[in-house]
Every structure is written in structure tokens, then in C-alpha cells.
Amino acid sequence: MDEERLDVGGAVSYGWRTMVDNILFFVIIGLIFFIVTAIFYVPAGFAYKYPYITAIVYILGFLVSVYVHMAMVNISLIVSRGEKPTYSDLFSATKYYWKFLLADILYSLLVLAGMILCIIPGIYWGVRYHFNAYFIIDQDMSPIDAIRRSGQITKGAWWDVFLLFVLSWLIMLAGIILCGVGTLFAYPIVFMAIVFAYRQLQETASPVVTPAEAGPPAETPPIA
Numbered sequence: 416m417d418e419e420r421l422d423v424g425g426a427v428s429y430g431w432r433t434m435v436d437n438i439l440f441f442v443i444i445g446l447i448f449f450i451v452t453a454i455f456y457v458p459a460g461f462a463y464k465y466p467y468i469t470a471i472v473y474i475l476g477f478l479v480s481v482y483v484h485m486a487m488v489n490i491s492l493i494v495s496r497g498e499k500p501t502y503s504d505l506f507s508a509t510k511y512y513w514k515f516l517l518a519d520i521l522y523s524l525l526v527l528a529g530m531i532l533c534i535i536p537g538i539y540w541g542v543r544y545h546f547n548a549y550f551i552i553d554q555d556m557s558p559i560d561a562i563r564r565s566g567q568i569t570k571g572a573w574w575d576v577f578l579l580f581v582l583s584w585l586i587m588l589a590g591i592i593l594c595g596v597g598t599l600f601a602y603p604i605v606f607m608a609i610v611f612a613y614r615q616l617q618e619t620a621s622p623v624v625t626p627a628e629a630g631p632p633a634e635t636p637p638i639a
Contacts, residue, residue, distance in 0.1 A: 420572035420619045421612055423579050427586075430608030433494055434600060440500055441603040444490070447505075448483045455479055478516070485515045487602075488548045491610040508552050518547050518558035525562075542577050543569045549613045568613075568620040579612055 434441060455476030489508035490500050508515075522544055529537030543566050550561035569576055583605040590601030 421575035421579070421615055423575055423582065426579055426608040426611040426615070427582055427604070429611040430604035430606070433607040434603040437494065437500060437603070438600070440502075442599050444486075444502070444505065445599040445602060448487075452476065452480060452483060481516050481519050482512060484519070484548070485512060485552070487606050488610075489552050491606045492549065492553050494607065495610045495614055511552050511555070514551050514558055515548065518551055518561055521558055522547055522562060538577075539573070542573060542580060545569075545576070545580075545609075546613050546616070549610065553613075568616040570620070572616055572619075576612060576616075579608060583608060 455472055485508055486505050489511075490504050493500050493504055525544060526537045526541040529535075529540045531537075544562050546565040546568065547558070547561035550556045550564050551558065554561075556564060586601045586604055587598060590597030590599070
């Protein structure tokens with residue numbers, strides 16, 4: 416296929432433009448997410464003398480962080496459709512939470528297994544199956560189908576997606592260097608760049624043909 420699968424520069428430019436267009440909204444929800452996450456993780460750091468309490472707080476923190484990730488994926492999908500996001504969109508994807516959580520756990524285990532196998536497989540699988548979260552919310556797929564479909568749309572575009580993730584990491588690093596405040600502007604750029612990639616990879620991916628669409632198998636001609 417000679418067609419360009421992913422415009423990495425276009426993805427980052429799109430992330431920048433949408434961040435600027437919705438800057439106040441993104442800054443406010445970024446602050447909300449930071450405060451909510453800190454409520455769980457900061458106290459756990461001072462409760463090391465009580466391991467059971469620490470474990471419970473960290474588990475709750477993990478569940479909240481998954482919800483935050485889900486909300487951001489949902490908001491980025493809404494913005495990518497050309498719609499104006501609202502604060503109620505923080506809760507509009509709640510019905511997908513348990514599927515999202517299961518997919519997140521399966522994806523994390525897959526990446527962890529790859530990291531154990533000399534790291535490189537973990538990086539490869541982490542990039543290839545990253546878009547599962549978007550399929551769950553955007554197309555209401557099951558966790559397994561979402562992971563499988565992510566692998567299909569990244570086929571032939573792995574290096575482009577990997578480059579986008581490296582650039583995203585550098586953008587977040589720049590935000591951290593700017594006294595941490597820059598992350599309020601960096602994270603929407605990253606999320607919107609990734610949802611741009613999700614949309615474009617779907618458009619350029621080979622279509623999925625189900626058995627029903629493929630029709631009955633052709634009859635084998637008789638052997639003379």
C-alpha cells in the first residue's frame with residue numbers, strides 16, 4: 416500500500432489547534448483530574464506504616480485513574496467529531512467503565528508480558544494495541560475485539576505511531592520542565608494528536624469483512 420497511513424506532523428498540529436480552541440476547558444478539567452487523583456495517591460504516601468490502608472488507597476487510586484483516562488478518551492473523541500465539549504462529558508461515558516477497566520488490565524498485562532520478554536515485545540505491543548480504549552467508547556466493542564481491532568489498524572503503520580508516541584512523550588516532558596504547569600497544556604495536545612491518529616488509521620486501514628458480508632464460499636468445481 417503506497418498510501419500514507421499516518422500524518423504524524425498533522426496529528427501534532429491538530430493537537431495544538433484543538434488545545435488552543437478549547438484551552439480554558441482543558442485547563443479546568445486538567446486541574447479537576449489532578450486534584451481528584453491527588454486525593455487518593457498523596458495520602459497513601461504518608462500511610463506507609465499501615466500497609467493494608469495503603470493498598471486500599473492505591474487500588475482506589477488506580478480505579479479513579481482508569482476513570483480519568485476513560486473520560487479523556489471520551490472527550491477527545493467528542494472534540495474530534497467537531498462537537499464542543501461540556502463538563503457533563505466527564506460522565507457521559509460512565510456506562511463503558513467496566514469494559515474499559517477490563518481492557519486496560521488486559522492491555523497492561525500484555526505489555527508487561529512483552530517487557531518481561533526482553534522489553535522490545537512490550538514496546539511493540541504497547542504501540543500496536545494502544546487504540547483499544549478508543550474502540551470501546553467510539554464503537555462499543557468488547558475488550559478483546561477492541562484490542563484485536565487496534566492491532567489491525569496499526570498494521571503497516573507501527574513506526575509512524577511509535578514516532579507519534581515519542582513526540583507525545585517529549586511534549587509531556589516539556590510540560591513537566593515548565594514547573595509542571597505546562598502539563599495542563601501538554602496533555603490535551605497529546606490526547607488530541609492520538610485521537611487524530613485513531614481516526615486516520617481507521618480511514619486508511621483495510622476494511623474488516625465479516626463472514627456474512629463475504630457471502631457463501633464458492634463451490635469447488637468438479638474434478639474431471
